[in-house]
Amino acid sequence: MVTKIDGATTCNEVERQVFETEIDMGTVHPAALEPYRVRLFVEDEIVKDAEITVGVNHRGIERIMEGLPVEKANALTEKVCGICSNGHIFNSCRAGEGALGIEIPERARYLRVLAQELERLHSHMLYLGHGSEVLNHETFAMRIFYIRESVMELLYMMGGNRVQYGISVLGGVRPRADLNLKEQQRILEVMDYIDDKVAGFAERFVNDPMVMHRIVGTGQLSQKQALDLHVTGPTLRATGYEFDQRTKMPEYDDIEFDVITQDGGDVAANILMRATEIFQATKIIRQVIKNLPDGPIVNRDWEMVDSPVYKSYIEVPRGVCYHSYGLEDGKVRHSIIRTPSMSNIGAMQESCIGHPVQDAQLAIVSCDPCFTCTDRAIQIIKL
Amino acid sequence: MDLGYSIIYVIVTFIIGGFVALWLPGIEKKAEARVQQRIGPQLSSPGVYTTLKFFFKHALKPTAVMPRLYNALPIITLIVVAALFLILIPPVMLSWGPFASIVAVVGLLKVEEVLYLFMSSFSQSLMSKSMPFPDQAKGAKHRDAKQSFLETISANRSLRLISFGSLPFYLALFIPVIMAGSIDLSSIVRYQLANGPILFTLPGIIGTIVFFVGFLIILNANPFAFMEGHSDVIQGPIMEYMSKSRAVYTIAHASLIFVGSCLYSTLFLGIPPAMSVSFIVPIVCSIIITMAIAVTSAFAPLFTNREFYPTVIATSMIAVIGIITACLTTIIL
Numbered sequence: 001m002v003t004k005i006d007g008a009t010t011c012n013e014v015e016r017q018v019f020e021t022e023i024d025m026g027t028v029h030p031a032a033l034e035p036y037r038v039r040l041f042v043e044d045e046i047v048k049d050a051e052i053t054v055g056v057n058h059r060g061i062e063r064i065m066e067g068l069p070v071e072k073a074n075a076l077t078e079k080v081c082g083i084c085s086n087g088h089i090f091n092s093c094r095a096g097e098g099a100l101g102i103e104i105p106e107r108a109r110y111l112r113v114l115a116q117e118l119e120r121l122h123s124h125m126l127y128l129g130h131g132s133e134v135l136n137h138e139t140f141a142m143r144i145f146y147i148r149e150s151v152m153e154l155l156y157m158m159g160g161n162r163v164q165y166g167i168s169v170l171g172g173v174r175p176r177a178d179l180n181l182k183e184q185q186r187i188l189e190v191m192d193y194i195d196d197k198v199a200g201f202a203e204r205f206v207n208d209p210m211v212m213h214r215i216v217g218t219g220q221l222s223q224k225q226a227l228d229l230h231v232t233g234p235t236l237r238a239t240g241y242e243f244d245q246r247t248k249m250p251e252y253d254d255i256e257f258d259v260i261t262q263d264g265g266d267v268a269a270n271i272l273m274r275a276t277e278i279f280q281a282t283k284i285i286r287q288v289i290k291n292l293p294d295g296p297i298v299n300r301d302w303e304m305v306d307s308p309v310y311k312s313y314i315e316v317p318r319g320v321c322y323h324s325y326g327l328e329d330g331k332v333r334h335s336i337i338r339t340p341s342m343s344n345i346g347a348m349q350e351s352c353i354g355h356p357v358q359d360a361q362l363a364i365v366s367c368d369p370c371f372t373c374t375d376r377a378i379q380i381i382k383l
Numbered sequence: 384m385d386l387g388y389s390i391i392y393v394i395v396t397f398i399i400g401g402f403v404a405l406w407l408p409g410i411e412k413k414a415e416a417r418v419q420q421r422i423g424p425q426l427s428s429p430g431v432y433t434t435l436k437f438f439f440k441h442a443l444k445p446t447a448v449m450p451r452l453y454n455a456l457p458i459i460t461l462i463v464v465a466a467l468f469l470i471l472i473p474p475v476m477l478s479w480g481p482f483a484s485i486v487a488v489v490g491l492l493k494v495e496e497v498l499y500l501f502m503s504s505f506s507q508s509l510m511s512k513s514m515p516f517p518d519q520a521k522g523a524k525h526r527d528a529k530q531s532f533l534e535t536i537s538a539n540r541s542l543r544l545i546s547f548g549s550l551p552f553y554l555a556l557f558i559p560v561i562m563a564g565s566i567d568l569s570s571i572v573r574y575q576l577a578n579g580p581i582l583f584t585l586p587g588i589i590g591t592i593v594f595f596v597g598f599l600i601i602l603n604a605n606p607f608a609f610m611e612g613h614s615d616v617i618q619g620p621i622m623e624y625m626s627k628s629r630a631v632y633t634i635a636h637a638s639l640i641f642v643g644s645c646l647y648s649t650l651f652l653g654i655p656p657a658m659s660v661s662f663i664v665p666i667v668c669s670i671i672i673t674m675a676i677a678v679t680s681a682f683a684p685l686f687t688n689r690e691f692y693p694t695v696i697a698t699s700m701i702a703v704i705g706i707i708t709a710c711l712t713t714i715i716l
Contacts, residue, residue: 022528023536024511031614037516041525045536045688051524053516134614136605136685142419210606214684357536358687361614 023357027056031134031361036371040352040360047360050352052345057375062335069304070096070325071170073332077323078164080337081373083126085164086119087316088337088373091323093168094314099307099325100170105296108172113251114187114288115158115167115177116314117281121194122151123317124234124274124281127368128201131271134365135214140205147197150190157183172298184289191282202275215267219351219363222265229346233319235367238273239265245315255287267366274368304330316340318368341374389474392658396472397465400656403666404641405430405634407673414677430637434630442626446507453505457624457632460498464635467491468642471649473657476569484566488646489553492601495639496545499603499610502620503538510617537619540610544600548607548695552597554702558590559650561709568649575653582651586712589705591651595675596698598643602636604676606683607691614685640676644669 026037035056041049061080065073077092078085090112097104125148132140152162158177159165167177179187205211221231223239236243237260244259246252260276262269307327313320319340326334344367351363408430416423425432447453469475470483477483507513511533559581560566563574581587600607611619624632648665649655656665686694 020529021531021535022525023531023533024514024516025533025615027514027516029510030617037514041528045539049524136608136613137683138415139419139681142421146420210686210690211684213690214687356687356689357615358609358612358685359614 025361032364033130034369034371036369038352038360038364040357042357045357047352047355047357050349050360052349052364054345054371054375057372059375062337062376065332065335068332070100070327070330070332073325073335074168074170075166077337078166081339081370082163083123083370084119084316084318084321084373086115086159086167087314087321088323089166089168090116091312091314091316091321092325092337093170095310095312095323095325096170096327098312099310099327100302100305100330102171102299102302104172104299106293107178107295108297108299109251110288110292111173111177111179111297112168113255114179114285115155115165115173116316117284117288118151118155118158120281120317121278121285122148122155123368124278125151125198127274127317127365128271131267131362131365134362135211137211140201140211143201147194147201150193154187154190157186169298171300171302172296175297178297179292184292187285188289191285195279195282198275198278202272205271205275212268214359215271215362216264218267218355218359219270219366220264220266221347221351225350226265226347229350230343231319231347231367232340232343233315233317233368234273234277235270235319235344235347237261238269239263245313245320249314252284254291255284257284267362270366270368309334318370319343337376339370339373339376341368341370342376344369345374389478392474393469393472396656396658396662397468399658399662400468400641400645401634401638403669404637405434407637407640407669408433408633410670411640411673411677411680414674415681418678418681430633434633437625437630437633438627440626440629442628445623445625445628446509446513447505447623448507449505453502453623454628456498456502456505457628457635460495461631461635461638463491463495463498464638464642467495468638468645468656470568471642471645471655473572473655476572476655480567483568485556485560485568485571486566488556488568492549492552493545496541496549496601499620500538500541500545503534503541503610506534506537506620506623507532508534508618508622510622533616534619534622537610537616541620544603544610548600548691549597551593551695551698551702552601554699554706555590555593555597556646556650558586558702558705558709561706561713562586564713568655571650572653572655580652584712586705586709587651589701589708591647593698593702593705594647594651595672596694597702598647598672599676599679600695601643602639602676605680606686608685609687609691612685640673641665641669644672647672 021042023040023042026032027035037053039051040047061076065076074089074092074096078089080088125144129141129144155165156162159167160176167173221239223241226236226239240261240263242259242261257280260273260280262273306329309324309326311324313322321340322338324336325332348364348367348369352360355363406426409426409428412429413423413426444450445453470487475483512530559571562581563571575581582591603610621632645656645665648668652664654661654664656662
């Protein structure tokens with residue numbers, strides 16, 4: 001039952017609703033992969049309002065970076081996130097190179113795109129697997145993790161590690177990440193395998209009436225809501241809005257790909273969005289391998305100089321990621337990192353509303369949260 | 384049959400039943416894993432060794448309203464399940480008369496369901512309200528909302544199961560009753576000895592389908608596991624069980640799968656769990672049902688109310704059709 005209290009009892013004369021029950025989950029909860037707290041205000045198991053709180057995993061990476069030479073600071077940015085680790089080091093290298101005016105070799109540019117798209121593949125498959133787990137459909141989760149393993153092997157082949165690959169360095173990429181012909185061939189084979197397997201997975205998924213009944217119409221977010229909340233990445237595109245930061249990145253100038261959108265903004269649209277983007281990522285990787293130029297992979301000819309704040313935006317698997325550097329004699333004076341989940345928290349809260357408590361985690365997961373890397377010190381300036 | 388022999392008969396049947404029951408969780412997990420192209424655990428691991436391991440774990444006082452009663456509930460569940468098994472054993476079935484009837488079966492299963500409601504109501508795990516987080520200091524959008532434990536949701540869902548969720552299962556139990564024209568289990572068995580198993584009739588086939596769906600609901604198995612839903616309440620009512628009480632709960636749950644299968648074998652095949660070669664039939668039934676549960680669990684997502692209500696209504700309607708068919712069959716024959 002909703003009791004409305006009129007303006008006289010509230011501070012700012014805004015009508016306030018009192019809900020019967022508040023159900024809290026977290027900060028430690030097995031359905032959540034990361035520590036965060038969600039407070040659900042419910043009536044008869046239907047969520048009427050939701051509040052997500054982060055902040056228990058703050059590590060202060062930007063503060064640690066201050067005073068470090070930009071190369072060392074870059075290495076730290078990779079620790080921001082375990083899923084899009086390459087995205088962070090790629091973006092911080094971009095910011096550092098922009099600040100210091102470093103030109104990077106063409107081959108290195110291509111290899112960075114390749115690593116970024118491999119990361120997108122494994123991240124989207126992780127999303128599909130996690131979504132299936134929250135649906136309690138373990139078989140779909142196991143199948144997609146099985147396919148994902150092939151991408152993890154490629155990342156291991158390229159970077160020597162499964163999580164922190166350390167591919168990008170200031171001025172190019174690490175020698176370890178350079179690919180010989182045999183490795184390039186292996187990547188092409190895996191792309192064929194992924195296209196085949198993910199197509200089969202997606203077909204089974206959309207033809208499962210029980211699964212589709214669970215996800216169609218659940219966690220719906222309208223395009224207007226998404227734009228009002230400044231939602232980014234695939235979560236925004238799942239509402240039908242065509243925006244992809246990759247179309248503005250010079251690294252992708254020579255590469256053809258489609259910006260995928262879906263209508264609906266619900267869990268089904270979000271899942272199909274990521275599944276379809278997997279095929280675009282394999283398409284990009286094939287183009288990179290086909291057009292991979294010869295030549296050096298790193299430019300060591302640069303100097304540590306002063307620089308005003310330089311901003312860099314890239315499209316990581318969850319949306320637009322922002323890094324900025326201000327340098328003083330090549331050392332970091334200022335650094336800000338903003339991850340896409342920061343923009344998407346509003347969407348996660350909104351998409352829970354109106355659905356059963358059981359669907360709350362599903363609605364949150366459908367926005368592909370990454371709260372640990374979102375735990376950054378922020379200052380909200382009210383204008 | 385003298386009393387001493389009957390007692391030995393019952394004890395031996397219980398030992399065999401208990402031994403088989405403890406292997407069923409392993410069979411379930413293994414079958415589910417094979418569907419998912421995984422190796423899965425050892426057959427003995429989820430049932431036998433898990434129970435043994437729990438017995439030797441360090442016990443803490445559970446965070447519950449009445450900790451002692453909360454800890455006693457698995458034992459009561461086990462006693463209820465044992466009582467259900469007891470009335471299915473031929474010497475008891477024949478000598479206990481009215482108690483060994485379908486009414487007793489329904490009654491005991493209802494008690495088992497109510498015990499889940501008690502568990503959910505008592506449990507107050509760390510998962511939600513008790514989590515140390517400075518909510519009160521921080522404030523919230525809605526400050527006057529009463530904080531609730533996750534188990535409260537489980538209790539609500541448990542109540543829903545008791546009120547109507549398990550209806551299809553109980554309707555399915557009445558198909559053999561109508562066919563045999565008696566509520567006594569011994570009469571149902573005798574009817575099948577004379578006329579062949581009910582399973583091989585149209586009402587029997589319908590009853591089997593409904594029995595299986597209803598049994599999944601009674602067991603809180605996927606896709607009806609919303610009392611222990613992994614996306615919100617996690618373990619729900621059993622979250623706070625540890626050490627011996629969890630071991631007893633594991634035994635009770637495994638036993639319920641076995642006893643349910645014995646009930647099916649008695650009602651639809653006319654073969655109760657007896658201390659003879661025919662005991663193989665209930666055992667095979669329990670293995671088949673366990674594997675069917677595993678396959679269903681592997682291929683179905685967790686249902687919410689949107690899916691649960693239509694499933695219960697549809698299955699109940701099928702059960703009613705089965706009952707009508709059973710009535711018509713009885714009239715024609």
